[in-house]
Amino acid sequence: MEIYQLHLVSSGVNPRCVIEGHRIRVPVEGNQVSLDGKQLEVHGCRTASGRVRTGPVGLVSGTLVEVWCDTNGMLVCARADDVDRVRAAKAAREAAEEAALREREEDLRIRAQAFNASLAIPFRWVPGAIESESSRLLGTPGDEGQLLANNVHVLLKQGFRDGRLTRSAGDLLCMRSRRITEKHLKLRKTEAYAEVSCRECLTVAKRWRSD
Numbered sequence: 001m002e003i004y005q006l007h008l009v010s011s012g013v014n015p016r017c018v019i020e021g022h023r024i025r026v027p028v029e030g031n032q033v034s035l036d037g038k039q040l041e042v043h044g045c046r047t048a049s050g051r052v053r054t055g056p057v058g059l060v061s062g063t064l065v066e067v068w069c070d071t072n073g074m075l076v077c078a079r080a081d082d083v084d085r086v087r088a089a090k091a092a093r094e095a096a097e098e099a100a101l102r103e104r105e106e107d108l109r110i111r112a113q114a115f116n117a118s119l120a121i122p123f124r125w126v127p128g129a130i131e132s133e134s135s136r137l138l139g140t141p142g143d144e145g146q147l148l149a150n151n152v153h154v155l156l157k158q159g160f161r162d163g164r165l166t167r168s169a170g171d172l173l174c175m176r177s178r179r180i181t182e183k184h185l186k187l188r189k190t191e192a193y194a195e196v197s198c199r200e201c202l203t204v205a206k207r208w209r210s211d
């Protein structure tokens, strides 16, 4: 997209309508545009390095241009159809990126769901994490608190007794909630469907696997 620099024809201040962050579309007439009753001349075309190549720019009268104020406070313009084309291409690119991201998330969700189902835990449970309060209370990354905060646990929704293993609803499979409270940690359900990653939870869960 070609960007053209504009210069005030007469002395004075630049038109307020564009200075205040708006973009305005006006037609070019005789290599000039009119804003707030002020005439601005299309001075030249900007090169990739940001310099202005002066001389005829080939904007014929009647061409609609979009005028805006660049980050250096210079008034510039470009053909309105060029601006539309660039915007449409950007929107299409963003939509494609968004779709790819959603697809990746869906893949991860499906994989996590399959993995969690393979644990074959015979009680009601959800993936759970320990609230980030732990990282504030227990400090630096790499210590126990941080590790716990990053892990996805089996958060039980149902109590049970299995041999010597006893858990209540609200416990993590890897520890009793009493111990969690003692450590000033809070539990939360993970937002997305997350794969259980806590090594202790996975070790305890092995007892229910048939393979």
Ligand SMILES: [Zn+2]
Pocket (backbone or CB within 6 Å): 151, 152, 153, 154, 172, 173, 174, 175, 198, 199, 200, 201
């Ligand atoms: Zn755990």
